[in-house]
Every structure is written in structure tokens, then in C-alpha cells.
Amino acid sequence: MKHYEVEILDAKTKDKLCFLDKVEPNATIGEIKSMFHKSHPQWYPARQSIRLDPKGKSLKDEDVLQHLPVGTTATFYFRDLGAQISWVTVFLTEYAGPLLIYLMFYFRVPFIYAPKYDFTTSKHWVVHLACMCHSFHYVKRLLETLFVHRFSHGTMPLRNIFKNCTYYWGFAAWMAYYINHPLYTPPTYGEQQIRLALTVFLFCQIGNFSIHIALRNLRPPGSKTRKIPYPTKNPFTWIFLLVSCPNYTYELGSWLGFTLMTQCLPVAAFTLVGFIQMTVWAKGKHRSYLKEFRDYPTLRSPILPFIL
Amino acid sequence: MASGEEDGTVEEKETNNKKRTKGAIATAWLTFYNIAMTAGWLVLAVAMVRYYLQKGTHKGLYRNIARTLKFFQTFALLEVGHCAIGIVRTSVIVTGVQVCSRIFMVWFVTNSIRQIQNEESVILFVVVWTITEITRYSFYTFNLLNHLPYFIKWARYNMFIVMYPLGVIGELLTIHASLPYVRRSGMYSLRLPNKYNVSFDYYYFLIIVMLSYIPCKHSTHNKTSTCMLPFPHWGCHVSGV
Numbered sequence A: 001m002k003h004y005e006v007e008i009l010d011a012k013t014k015d016k017l018c019f020l021d022k023v024e025p026n027a028t029i030g031e032i033k034s035m036f037h038k039s040h041p042q043w044y045p046a047r048q049s050i051r052l053d054p055k056g057k058s059l060k061d062e063d064v065l066q067h068l069p070v071g072t073t074a075t076f077y078f079r080d081l082g083a084q085i086s087w088v089t090v091f092l093t094e095y096a097g098p099l100l101i102y103l104m105f106y107f108r109v110p111f112i113y114a115p116k117y118d119f120t121t122s123k124h125w126v127v128h129l130a131c132m133c134h135s136f137h138y139v140k141r142l143l144e145t146l147f148v149h150r151f152s153h154g155t156m157p158l159r160n161i162f163k164n165c166t167y168y169w170g171f172a173a174w175m176a177y178y179i180n181h182p183l184y185t186p187p188t189y190g191e192q193q194i195r196l197a198l199t200v201f202l203f204c205q206i207g208n209f210s211i212h213i214a215l216r217n218l219r220p221p222g223s224k225t226r227k228i229p230y231p232t233k234n235p236f237t238w239i240f241l242l243v244s245c246p247n248y249t250y251e252l253g254s255w256l257g258f259t260l261m262t263q264c265l266p267v268a269a270f271t272l273v274g275f276i277q278m279t280v281w282a283k284g285k286h287r288s289y290l291k292e293f294r295d296y297p298t299l300r301s302p303i304l305p306f307i308l
Numbered sequence B: 001m002a003s004g005e006e007d008g009t010v011e012e013k014e015t016n017n018k019k020r021t022k023g024a025i026a027t028a029w030l031t032f033y034n035i036a037m038t039a040g041w042l043v044l045a046v047a048m049v050r051y052y053l054q055k056g057t058h059k060g061l062y063r064n065i066a067r068t069l070k071f072f073q074t075f076a077l078l079e080v081g082h083c084a085i086g087i088v089r090t091s092v093i094v095t096g097v098q099v100c101s102r103i104f105m106v107w108f109v110t111n112s113i114r115q116i117q118n119e120e121s122v123i124l125f126v127v128v129w130t131i132t133e134i135t136r137y138s139f140y141t142f143n144l145l146n147h148l149p150y151f152i153k154w155a156r157y158n159m160f161i162v163m164y165p166l167g168v169i170g171e172l173l174t175i176h177a178s179l180p181y182v183r184r185s186g187m188y189s190l191r192l193p194n195k196y197n198v199s200f201d202y203y204y205f206l207i208i209v210m211l212s213y214i215p216c217k218h219s220t221h222n223k224t225s226t227c228m229l230p231f232p233h234w235g236c237h238v239s240g241v
Helices: A029-039 A087-106 A125-147 A159-179 A190-218 A235-241 A246-262 A265-292 B002-055 B061-075 B078-084 B092-110 B120-144 B150-158 B160-185 B202-220
Strands: A004-010 A016-023 A048-051 A073-080 A084-086 A155-157
Touching: A004 A029, A016 A029, A029 A048, A084 A087, A087 A125, A087 A155, A087 A159, A125 A159, A125 A190, A125 A246, A155 A159, A159 A265, A190 A235, A190 A246, A235 A246, A246 A265, B002 B061, B002 B078, B002 B120, B061 B092, B061 B120, B078 B092, B092 B120, B092 B160, B120 B150, B120 B160, B150 B160, B160 B202
Parallel strands: A004 A073
Antiparallel strands: A004 A016, A048 A073, A084 A155
């Protein structure tokens, strides 16, 4: 069996960083990353970007050496992606925050509101309902992160955790402050409004969960394959006929429900910002579906049926 | 067939012509815009000097030039549009932040809080802005006409060293002076309870604005992404336009 020689150069300075000889032809990029890690312990595989061209795209961990357009002496370029953190860690941290922060405001922990309100509870039943819905939402997200989602990437740059946590924790505090405030004003149309809002919220929570399960089932455990999602027997998934990313559609719906339930402007602002971000993601995902699959259903829109 | 090839190049020529006309229109508009703005700020400068020479005091000067200042500073919003449609090569966000901070100073601080209009700090930042804008707009105008006098170029890259800190001081002192009046009047503020379940305190907002001068003014006014000059400067259009 012919062995390969692999040299790894720095993409910017072109310095020779590593030379590996007697590499098996069927070695994967992932295995080469592990070997590189041995000679440079500070660059663990997750922060390595290995490419054929200094300015080119990163090679995938699954790519096999002999199937790449390289000679028996392969030259790769390395770029440091910076400190990495696992997606699971980021998700758990960014979701645990709002859960706990909201509860602190709900229980009126000292130093938030005037001292005479410390540890009191709101007299409005919608405030209790809102706390249950908000908490349910984030508990659901935490459980999905642990048991449902199958992540394509293991890690993301470390600075993302600060950016993401500021966003989630900041908005959670802003919302929770007003909803649990002693001077909170319940919705204008009272019980009717709250009931409608709760229905929308629950419907969309179930919908969102159904989509997450459907997406999980598309992908066998441990794999990173991508397939076109289709409606299943679950009626909540029939929205796949019209939309590429119904998880985002349902998420928007949930927050619209919560906005209606609490009639609180900060909640509306959070819903709007989330919607803008999810639309950007949905459009990107829709575009990559179209690029990857020739037979992608043409009726589908990225996030809002027929509109967006 | 030969005619097939000819059709291809005719199409190319048409799109190139369209591009050239668009470029010519853009240049003509930008030239007009920059000349108009230079003139506007010159008018402002002359009005201020005349007022001071006639009255001998700065009291009442702001009221005298308020309308002209508001008009020309607000008109600068167009510059965000120029970046958005690509006829000026600067980031929309950077220009947006700079214009917004000017609009904020003019409309939401100086214009709406009458009691501070005779403060010296107001005169300070208005004078700084006038000098800076006359330099900036005449620089762009001369650039567009491909005839840049050395002293305009010198002014553009050197005046800021003095103008920029003076401007910041003028603006900060003005906001600071307005605080007691804002607090007392409760202006632009929304208190609880209300049906939107939100509150806003303009007093604390102004304090946050003052604090944000430290990181914000440092980063947006020191963008060197398009220019190769070695020192930081404000809204560089050397490589654009």
C-alpha cells in the first residue's frame, strides 16, 4: 500500500507547521487533525481549519485523503479558528439563563422592585400563566438540546457564548421586569385575549416540537447526512408543504402568542428581533436546500408560507 | 454564425453604456450635493460670525441660526442613502451612526431643551461642526472634480486632531447641562403603569448616551478599513466616491 506524506503549512505565513509521513491513503481529515494536534497541543482538532488552498473552503473531517486532489505528498493549509466551545454547552447556558432570570423577577427577589414588594406575588392570574409558559418554553429548549437535536457542527467560536448569552439573558431580564412588575397592566381584552394567546402559544409549542422530532428522525444517530424534510403522519408537520423551516415559523408563532398574552412591548421587541434573525437563517437554509437538491419542492418558502 | 457573436458584444456594449450613464448621473448628483452642503455650512458660518460681531455676545446666537442648522444637518441623512445604493463606498452602519448622533444632538437635545440653548458648550460644538463640515464637503467636492487643493487635503487630515476632542467636549457638556431640566420636566419619558407595560426614562438614557461616547466614538470614528493612511480619521472617502 502506497503511503502518503502530508505537510501542513500556515495559511497566512506559509510556514511549515507539521510534516507527517507514512499516512494511510484512507486516512480522513479528522485523523490528520488528530495527528496535527499531537505536534501542536494548543490547537485541538475543533479549532483547526484544514484546506487545500490558503483562501479556500475548509475540508470536512469525513473527507478521505486519497479522494482529494493531492499527490502522494499532500500540502494542506491550516487556519486557527480560535477557541471553540461546544454547541451543547452554548445552548444549555443561553437557555438556562432566561429560565432562572425570569423566575427571579417572578418571585420578586430583593433589589429589583421596591422593598415593600420583596417576595410578594402578582395579583393578576395572567402573570402566573405567563411565568408557566415562559418557563415551559425554556425547559423544553433545554431538554431538546440534551435529547432531541442532532448537531451538524460540534463547536462554535468561544466569543459566541458571550454574544448569545447577552442577547437571551438581557431580553429575558427586560421582559420579566415589566411582566412581574407591581404596576403591571393586564391585557386590554382580558380573558378573551389571554385565552386566544394561550391557544396560539401551545399550538406553536407542539408544532415546534413536532418539527424538531421530524428533523431528528431524518438523520440516523451519529450521522451528518442531509435530506429533504417531508410532512409525516403528524398534522403539525404538514406545514413542510409550504415552508422550508417550520421550526422557525412555529417559534415566531409562540412568541406572538406570548406577546398577545402579556401585552408587553419588550416582548414584542424580542419577537421582532428574533423574527428578523430567524428569517436570515431560514433564507440561508432554503438557499442551501435549493443548491443541494435538484428536486426541491418549489411551493416552499423559507419561513412564511407564500410571503417570505 | 457571425451575427450570433455580434449580438453578444452589442448586449455587452449596452450594459456598459448603462453603467457609464449611471456612474455619470451619480457623480453629477454627488457633486451637486457636496457643493450645496458646503454652501449651506458656509452660510451658517457667516451667520454666526455676523451675529457675534453685531451683538457682541453668544446669547441668542443658537436661536438665530437654529433653522439653518436643523435644515442642513437633517439633510445629511441623504448620505446614508448614498452608501445604501452604493454610490459612496462607505459602510451604511458607520455613516448611519454618525448622522444619527448629529440628528440626536440637534433635535433631541439642543432643539427640545430651550434652557440650555445659550450655553457656551452649544456654541463650541456648533462651531466645531461648521468647520469640520465645510472642510469635509469641500474635500468631497474637489475630489469629485478631480482637483484637490493641497490645503483642503491638509485640513481634512489634520483639523480633526483638534476639532474632534473639542466637538466631543462641546456635546458632552451640553448633554450634561440639560440633565437637570430633563429630570424636572420628565420629558420624552413613559412611566408605569401603562397598557404597553414598558417604561422609558430620558434622564438615564442621556446618561447612558454620555457614557457611550467612550467606546462608540472611538470605534466608529476611527474606521480605517478603506483607507491606507496610517492614522485614524473620520468617515474616510479617499478610496470611495
